[in-house]
Amino acid sequence: MADREPDRRGFLKLATCAVGGGVGLVVVAPVLKLLDDPSGKITVTTPTEPIDLGAIDRFQIGAEPTKVEVIAPLVKDAWTAARNVVLGGAWIRRTSPEKIEVFSAVCPHLGCGVGWEGKQFGCPCHNSKFAVNGDVVTGPSKRGLDALPVQIKDGRLRVVWVSYKLDTDAKVLG
Ligand code: FES
Secondary structure (H helix, E strand, O other): OHHHHHHHHHHHHHHHHHHHHHHHHHHHHHHHHHHHOOOOOOOOEOOOOOEEEEEHHHOOOOOOOEEEEEEEEEEEOOOOEEEEEEEEEEEEEEEEOOEEEEEEOEOOOOOOEOEEOOOOEEOOOOOOEEOOOOOEEEOOOOOOOOEOOEEEEOOEEEEOOOOEOOOOOOOOEO
8 A cells, every 4th residue: 555655646746737737727828818919910990981071062073183181980999999080181183073083192102292283293202293193294103193992972972091002013902
């Protein structure tokens, strides 16, 4: 009987370690997961649905481009929600009753704000120029102004705000 004592002690030690380790894992694993959260997740969500820019009649056919702010009604991140967040500027050009072009005011070169200079768009940072239809005229920008997806519904103009990668030839989602 006495020579079996060390076996029993060894078994009890092992069992105690196993149970303790299991309990520790049960307690520690959720804490580690909580501390790691929200790494690797998309936490800020920019709305992907069209954003209302107002009545289409607000934009006159053939008039010079008009700049508007694109305001998201709601932007959420992992912890908060903010209302009426300005996502950026857009230039609106109405060429016919049903045709409206909307260009992001973000310069496709390196992201400065593009302005209207009377006959063409211009970027003050590195002097890129863009025709009224958004094409590059001159300067370092590798592509024309980024046209944003447009929807006309119930007499209202809606636009989807999209950020594209800067300084690329083609429009690539950013
Ligand atoms: S950021 Fe517009 S030309 Fe460089």
